[in-house]
Amino acid sequence: MTSEEIYAKILPIVKAYLPEDVSEDAINPDSDLTRELNINSAHLVDVVLDVEDAFDVEFANEDMESLRTLNDAIGIIQKKL
């Protein structure tokens, strides 16, 4: 699966967790999920669970620690597929 394909599949998952005052247009592969997109840090674990379901992979605690942006997520997923 290419990075673009993975990104396209993650995008709707992330959109669901955006706070009301953050536009969907603000999402890009390098935006910081909690600092820039203002996704509640508690919700980040729910984003990861949804991503795991979508790609049938499992994130380790270390993966969670290194996860800041969508690009990070794409890298983690590619290693596991």
Place this chain on the structure above:
Amino acid sequence: MKKRVVITGLGVVAPNGVGVTAFSEAIKNGVSGIAHYPNLEALNFSCQLGGIPPISEEKKREYFTELQLRNFNSSGILYGVMAGMDALKDAGIETQGDEPNWNLGIVFGTGTSGVEKFREAIYKLDEGNVRRLGSTTVIQTMASGISAYLGGMSGAANMVTTNSSACATGTEAIIMCYERIAAGKATQMLCGSTSDDGPYVWGGFDAMKVTTYKHNHNPTQASRPMSETASGFVPGSGAGALLLESLESAEKRGAKIYAEVLGGALNSGGQRGGGSMTAPNSEAVQRCITEALLDAKVKASEIDYINGHLTATVKDPDEIANWCTALGRSGADFPYINSLKSMVGHCLAASGSIEAVSAVLQLYEGFVFPNVNCDDLHPEIAQQIDDKSLPKEYIQAPLKTVAKASFGFGDVNACVIFRKK
């Protein structure tokens, strides 16, 4: 000098009416919210009946965002949020501001929170999948989930907490909020209580044989407070909410005033003198009523109407005897009395607040709702009070002062006095 406290907002999510207008119509007409639930039958419940407020998916979205509804599985929080936000809206309180509202507090009780969510979590956890609980388990299963949800939705920044005293929870919440405003520690307090529906809340009561097994095929006649054929309660669910406010603040805002909270009392029988985990000490019940009158500076002769606890168990005649003793009134001198449980069942932790909303509506609009399923009055009750105290049909009545009491497991009691403004 104690501040005077009034009620300026109401909200209710009851098995026989969702929203104050629908609920008011339902109680005037004696509409039952009790139904047969096949899932209870499939699970071998003795009582296969329950009271569950009907809420559409569309209605949920008037109160919650899509994100908040993701992995949401707590009916008690759903009902409590709806009733609580309705009460704030009814009182005209701004909830959308960016600043914390330091003068608004919350005491919103529950018996247990999010049991369905907890069940989901336990299954995942036992399979070794603790990480799959996500971020939504704690906030829905912590007892204070309901006050935390309401706090975030309203911006309340005074005391925000959840109380719990079994079936006295809702009435206790009102008294706690009354006392906080009377003491000058808050201007407005949202009080109320909520209870989950379903087998995982109701099962323990079914096992204790305190629910009725005799009416599974005639649900609307099953809950029979004060009746000779009362055979146990029907479990219910839902939420009630009242916005309490200092009289000063309400008048300054020009808010609609439903009633004044004159005072109240909370106590326990200490599980002594006939009291136990499950039975009330009658002396404590009487003292609670007497102390509520004292606190409210009201004479027993001034009480026009009683909103009873009256669950439709063998204890109903004892409750009537306690009211007679505490008020020193019986026979034709006894006030009007009724029990909302005849229509909605016993809404457990939510009962006190839903019933308090019904009491305030009767006071404000001047009526007494019908005692349904009470045509065969219990002879021990008939010996104590006149039949006229128990209207079987809706009647108009210019009520001025009313008492609401709730009694709970653990031998705990709560009694509050309202007066028409």
